[in-house]
Amino acid sequence: xxxxxxxxxxxxxxxxxxxxxxxxxxxxxxxxxxxxxxxxxxxxxxxxxxxxxxxxxxxxxxxxxxxxxxxxxxxxxxxxxxxxxxxxxxxxxxxxxxxxxxxxxxxxxxxxxxxxxxxxxxxxxxxxxxxxxxxxxxxxxxxxxxxxxxxxxxxxxxxxxxxxxxxxxxxxxxxxxxxxxxxxxxxxxxxxxxxxxxxxxxxxxxxxxxxxxxxxxxxxxxxxxxxxxxxxxxxxxxxxxxxxxxxxxxxxxxxxxx
Amino acid sequence: xxxxxxxxxxxxxxxxxxxxxxxxxxxxxxxxxxxxxxxxxxxxxxxxxxxxxxxxxxxxxxxxxxxxxxxxxxxxxxxxxxxxxxxxxxxxxxxxxxxxxxxxxxxxxxxxxxxxxxxxxxxxxxxxxxxxxxxxxxxxxxxxxxxxxxxxxxxxxxxxxxxxxxxxxxxxxxxxxxxxxxxxxxxxxxxxxxxxxxxxxxxxxxxxxxxxxxxxxxxxxxxxxxxxxxxxxxxxxxxxxxxxxxxx
Numbered sequence: 026x027x028x029x030x031x032x033x034x035x036x037x038x039x040x041x042x043x044x045x046x047x048x049x050x051x052x053x054x055x056x057x058x059x060x061x062x063x064x065x066x067x068x069x070x071x072x073x074x075x076x077x078x079x080x081x082x083x084x085x086x087x088x089x090x091x092x093x094x095x096x097x098x099x100x101x102x103x104x105x106x107x108x109x110x111x112x113x114x115x116x117x118x119x120x121x122x123x124x125x126x127x128x129x130x131x132x133x134x135x136x137x138x139x140x141x142x143x144x145x146x147x148x149x150x151x152x153x154x155x156x157x158x159x160x161x162x163x164x165x166x167x168x169x170x171x172x173x174x175x176x177x178x179x180x181x182x183x184x185x186x187x188x189x190x191x192x193x194x195x196x197x198x199x200x201x202x203x204x205x206x207x208x209x210x211x212x213x214x215x216x217x218x219x220x221x222x223x224x225x226x227x228x229x230x231x232x233x234x235x236x237x238x239x240x241x242x243x244x245x246x247x248x249x250x251x252x253x254x255x256x257x258x259x260x261x262x263x264x265x266x267x268x269x270x271x272x273x274x275x276x277x278x279x280x281x282x283x
Numbered sequence: 284x285x286x287x288x289x290x291x292x293x294x295x296x297x298x299x300x301x302x303x304x305x306x307x308x309x310x311x312x313x314x315x316x317x318x319x320x321x322x323x324x325x326x327x328x329x330x331x332x333x334x335x336x337x338x339x340x341x342x343x344x345x346x347x348x349x350x351x352x353x354x355x356x357x358x359x360x361x362x363x364x365x366x367x368x369x370x371x372x373x374x375x376x377x378x379x380x381x382x383x384x385x386x387x388x389x390x391x392x393x394x395x396x397x398x399x400x401x402x403x404x405x406x407x408x409x410x411x412x413x414x415x416x417x418x419x420x421x422x423x424x425x426x427x428x429x430x431x432x433x434x435x436x437x438x439x440x441x442x443x444x445x446x447x448x449x450x451x452x453x454x455x456x457x458x459x460x461x462x463x464x465x466x467x468x469x470x471x472x473x474x475x476x477x478x479x480x481x482x483x484x485x486x487x488x489x490x491x492x493x494x495x496x497x498x499x500x501x502x503x504x505x506x507x508x509x510x511x512x513x514x515x516x517x518x519x520x521x522x523x524x525x526x527x528x529x530x531x
Contacts, residue, residue: 080437102439113434117452127438130448178438 027094028055029182029214030079035088037074047239048074052088054233054242056216058181061208063217063229065272067279071240072218076186079216080107092182102127106175110187112167114159120170121146121155127178142177148207149173165196172204176211185217189224201227205252222268226261227254234271237278244271314498322499323506331500332488339511342473342485345401346515349408350469357413357465361420362446375421382414387475394480404476404484412469419461423454459526463519470512485511 032054039046048071056062064072077083078090081100090097092104100107106127114123121142128138146152149169159167168188175183188204189197201224208215208228219225225232232246246268254261298316305315314322325331332338364371364378390407397403427450435449451458477486485508492501 082433082437100437100439102437107434107437109430109434111430113428113430115431115449115452117455130435130439130444174438 027057029058029093030054030056030216031091032075032079033088033091035075035078035085035090037071037078037083037086049085050239050241052235052240052242056214056231058214059212061215061217061228061230062233063219063225063231064233064235065219065222065225065268066235066240066243067237067272067276068220069238069279070235070275071238072235073186075235075240076107076184076216076218079182080105080184082107102131102178102180104180105182105184106178106180108168108171108175108183108185108188110190112159112164112171114167114170114174116159119156119158120151120162120166120173123159123170124149124173124177126174131178138177141179142173145173145177148210150203163196164192165200168192168200169203172207176207180213182214182216185215187218187220190220197221198223202253204228209252222265222272223256226265226268227256232268234268235275237275243275311496312498314502318499319502319506323503326500326503326507331497332492332504334483335488335507338483338485338488339507341401341483342477343511345404345473345477345484346408346470349405349473350412350466352405352409353412353416353465353469354462356409357416357461358420360413361417361424364417365421365424366442366446371421378414378417378421382418386411386472390476390479393476399481401484404473404481404486407476408469408472411472412465415464415468416461419457419464420454423457423461424450426457427453455526459523463516463523466515466519467512470515474508 032052035049035052036047037049039048052071052075054062054075064075066072074083078085079092079097081097084098092101097105115126118126121139124142124145125138128141133141143155146155149172151166151169151173154162154166159170162170168191172185172188175185189200192200205228217224217228226248229248231248234243234246235241236243246264248264250260256262256265302315302317305313310318322331326335329335360378364375386407389410390403393403393406393410397406431449431453432445435445440448473484474486477484478490479486481487481490485504489501489504489508492498492504
């Protein structure tokens with residue numbers, strides 16, 4: 026089976042003022058094309074580090090990361106797009122110009138990239154906000170612009186690091202539904218980091234649970250059930266309890282460490 | 284509406300107090316506004332100083348060159364110090380220490396190096412304008428949200444692209460503030476340079492009038508110079524406000 030993303034026994038240490046910290050230890054993972062793979066775990070478990078490695082922003086101390094069979098050494102915006110927890114929009118650019126950013130870096134001519142970005146604003150729910158600046162947009166809208174910026178470069182893989190983490194719960198739920206819609210339409214491969222059990226269960230084809238620091242893979246949960254999922258069904262409630270059981274111990278450990 | 288009225292009021296009070304004080308004292312040294320106004324008229328009619336326009340243009344040219352050089356060098360040095368951690372740590376503190384030295388102590392050596400003509404004024408205006416611009420670039424680079432830099436990198440931006448497309452716009456507000464201070468100091472540098480020793484330019488006219496006790500002419504010349512400075516600062520503040528609206 027050919028996996029689009031392969032993580033082989035990666036490890037990562039950070040030097041901090043209070044000595045070295047092991048963020049990841051011997052993590053292996055494979056993600057197939059078209060999957061929606063969620064990584065969940067307690068704070069500081071190295072989820073973001075792992076995602077940074079997939080995106081070429083963080084180098085592994087041990088092991089290797091392959092995308093499409095090639096080792097990842099630097100960001101590759103032709104194959105991988107990133108969305109961060111903070112929208113990270115450029116305040117001097119309008120929503121439309123922010124969506125265009127990646128295409129602009131790739132040297133796509135102005136008319137072409139404007140057309141691509143304009144077409145994206147519809148499904149983003151931002152059609153009337155093209156000329157607005159980030160400060161004029163709500164948190165959810167800003168995050169949709171950031172997702173639009175990632176979708177605009179039309180990569181096979183989209184990495185999302187707690188994209189809805191800074192939003193209120195209602196907005197979060199709606200954004201999840203919206204993202205699901207986008208993902209089902211585009212069939213991109215998504216690796217999604219979250220703290221939210223709900224997001225993990227509602228969105229993913231697979232959930233990867235990580236341990237407290239140093240981050241290891243604790244368990245993997247396959248979720249083959251169709252979308253949209255009835256989150257109040259007995260099956261989903263049971264899965265939620267099981268997932269929470271897995272994460273609870275790790276969260277307690279992570280809290281005890283502080 | 285009230286603000287302009289209050290400003291006009293303080294001006295009137297000031298002029299009246301000046302008039303009264305000057306009349307009570309020696310009018311040769313303490314010239315009253317009623318004598319300045321005719322002097323200003325003679326000056327602008329090119330009666331008292333026929334080379335006023337030439338002098339003004341020379342001073343403006345010197346300022347333009349000094350300020351242009353200060354911008355170029357300030358951006359270059361600021362970028363070099365701000366983008367390279369080693370260079371920044373090596374030379375940043377030296378720059379700060381030099382900025383703390385009262386710049387006028389350099390002026391005699393600048394006159395020795397560059398002579399009494401425009402070059403030494405340009406050099407002095409450059410020296411004064413250079414520091415605030417460089418330091419603004421340095422501070423601006425440090426203020427850029429690292430998150431934006433990560434985004435740019437994730438989307439494949441190379442260092443120069445990051446500087447041009449992300450850092451410059453992100454630090455525009457700080458940068459424009461430094462550019463404005465730099466302009467004010469370049470203007471001061473050139474005019475002080477002219478006053479301290481030169482044969483032409485506004486500073487030299489001021490020095491001449493002052494040296495001959497033509498106090499009314501002297502004050503009129505100062506007023507013209509003041510208009511020049513206020514005018515250039517008004518343009519700079521306009522640009523600054525535009526930049527403020529533009530960044531966040």
